[in-house]
Amino acid sequence: MHRSNQVTALVGPVLVLWLALFSASAISQFVATTGNVTQDMIDATVEAVNDDASLPDATRDDLLATLAVASKNLDTASQQLQRDKDLRQAIFQRTLLKIPEDCQKILRLTGQDITSKEIARQLGFRSETYVRKRRHFCKEFLINKIKEDPDYQSMMED
Secondary structure, three states: OOHHHHHHHHHHHHHHHHHHOOOHHHHHHHHHHHOOOOHHHHHHHHHHHHHOOOOOHHHHHHHHHHHHHHHHHHHHHHHHHHHHHHHHHHHHHHHHOOOOHHHHHHHHHHHOOOOHHHHHHHHOOOOHHHHHHHHHHHHHHHHHHHHHOHHHHHHHHO
16 A cells, blocks of 8 residues: 555544544534544444554554544434434424414414415415514514523533
């Protein structure tokens, strides 16, 4: 293998090893923003380490142990991301039910890409201008109610 190919082949494994050194929360943040590290990358790196006969046994064992930590941290980070997503969705859903009924309807129809004119027609409002103003109020009202939610507040503290 040429020297440049060896360097290129090490980029993925080096990234995986680097991530193994960090906690699940650090990996969770990294994965959430980049999405670059996958279990397949870790598995491929394990395979490459096992196939590399030039590595001393102690180095191979250290690398494999580090990769095992990376795999565990990645799994934990994925679970944490899913829990956070589920919690955000639950906060949104229960808060949406606490706002005025017309706001719920306007926001739901807006989420379905219904025009302001059509929303005004469906809900019996006098104009699409009223719908736009009311939608703005409803969004702000919903955001403020979400910010008051104890689960949201504790999520923001962490």
